[in-house]
Amino acid sequence: MAAPYIAGNHSLLSDLTQMRKNNHLPHALLLHGESGCGKKTIAKWFAMTALCEQSGSAPCGTCRACRLIAEDRHPDVLTAEHSGKRMGYLIETVRTIRAEASILPVEGERRIFLFTDADGMSIQAQNALLKSVEEPPPHAIFVFTTQTIGALLPTLLSRMTAKAVFPVARGECVETLLKKGFPEQDVQRAVSRFDGNIGKCIAYLEDDGLRQSADDAAKLTQLLADRNEYEMLRLLTAAAGDKERLRKTLLLLDTQLRDAAVLSMDGDFDRLGCDKNASAALSSGLTPRRAMQLHECILETIADLDGNVGAVLAVTALCAALASR
Numbered sequence: 001m002a003a004p005y006i007a008g009n010h011s012l013l014s015d016l017t018q019m020r021k022n023n024h025l026p027h028a029l030l031l032h033g034e035s036g037c038g039k040k041t042i043a044k045w046f047a048m049t050a051l052c053e054q055s056g057s058a059p060c061g062t063c064r065a066c067r068l069i070a071e072d073r074h075p076d077v078l079t080a081e082h083s084g085k086r087m088g089y090l091i092e093t094v095r096t097i098r099a100e101a102s103i104l105p106v107e108g109e110r111r112i113f114l115f116t117d118a119d120g121m122s123i124q125a126q127n128a129l130l131k132s133v134e135e136p137p138p139h140a141i142f143v144f145t146t147q148t149i150g151a152l153l154p155t156l157l158s159r160m161t162a163k164a165v166f167p168v169a170r171g172e173c174v175e176t177l178l179k180k181g182f183p184e185q186d187v188q189r190a191v192s193r194f195d196g197n198i199g200k201c202i203a204y205l206e207d208d209g210l211r212q213s214a215d216d217a218a219k220l221t222q223l224l225a226d227r228n229e230y231e232m233l234r235l236l237t238a239a240a241g242d243k244e245r246l247r248k249t250l251l252l253l254d255t256q257l258r259d260a261a262v263l264s265m266d267g268d269f270d271r272l273g274c275d276k277n278a279s280a281a282l283s284s285g286l287t288p289r290r291a292m293q294l295h296e297c298i299l300e301t302i303a304d305l306d307g308n309v310g311a312v313l314a315v316t317a318l319c320a321a322l323a324s325r
């Protein structure tokens with residue numbers, strides 16, 4: 001096993017290795033960036049960097065600490081467990097982590113506590129953690145990942161070193177996916193959907209349901225731009241048999257709409273959706289008011305689906321609303 005490979009984000013990685021070399025690691029690190037861009041992979045890489053036995057070349061990928069972390073069984077690396085639909089954390093979970101943080105490391109000099117996907121962390125849970133992050137035991141390092149920096153309370157945020165994680169260049173994404181053994185043709189389709197977002201590309205390649213949802217959302221965006229109610233209804237009715245797939249399709253359509261809205265305002269942005277050309281078509285003549293109305297229609301339909309309204313009924317109402325706005 002060689003040093004773990006991370007695509008892109010070179011300056012972030014070099015900042016963090018430099019901190020280790022200077023023996024100046026942050027006590028709380030926030031990695032923020034869009035879903036799928038590698039925050040959890042980098043969090044694990046950071047744990048290796050912090051605990052690697054080869055301080056000069058951390059993370060080496062071969063020492064005992066690096067290997068245990070790679071296999072998710074290092075006794076000094078603890079990941080807080082999510083609970084509930086919003087992927088939050090129970091107060092008890094936070095209390096357990098707090099108690100664990102005061103215990104000395106089992107193997108090396110540090111203990112690492114990971115709070116991944118912390119966007120859904122409640123204010124109570126954040127407050128319960130505040131003191132530990134403010135005055136951490138010398139050996140403790142807290143690592144959080146969120147999609148947006150605003151997910152955390154300013155009081156908590158002010159104690160952290162925040163670092164952005166970005167999707168990689170398209171060529172680097174292709175190279176990474178080919179290295180993982182995906183066929184070239186599929187890889188090209190995936191990057192045409194999600195550019196340099198490796199996580200989303202892998203999900204697209206491995207998850208048939210997501211692939212269909214992304215392809216459907218791309219078509220729907222174009223149909224919405226054309227105000228073609230009939231074809232929208234045909235596509236959505238066909239997808240209505242699988243509620244979970246339909247839900248994903250609508251969430252992706254909403255992301256496409258977000259891209260179109262941003263595009264109609266200033267044109268320069270990180271896109272999040274799954275079809276650049278379709279969101280560009282939708283952006284033409286899109287007013288902020290119409291974008292907001294369409295966004296609300298989509299969210300209402302998702303709420304209807306969650307509230308057990310029949311899927312066919314829900315999509316019929318949606319298509320009528322989308323076409324009339």
Ligand SMILES: [Zn+2]
Nearest residue numbers: 052060063066
């Ligand atoms: Zn190592």
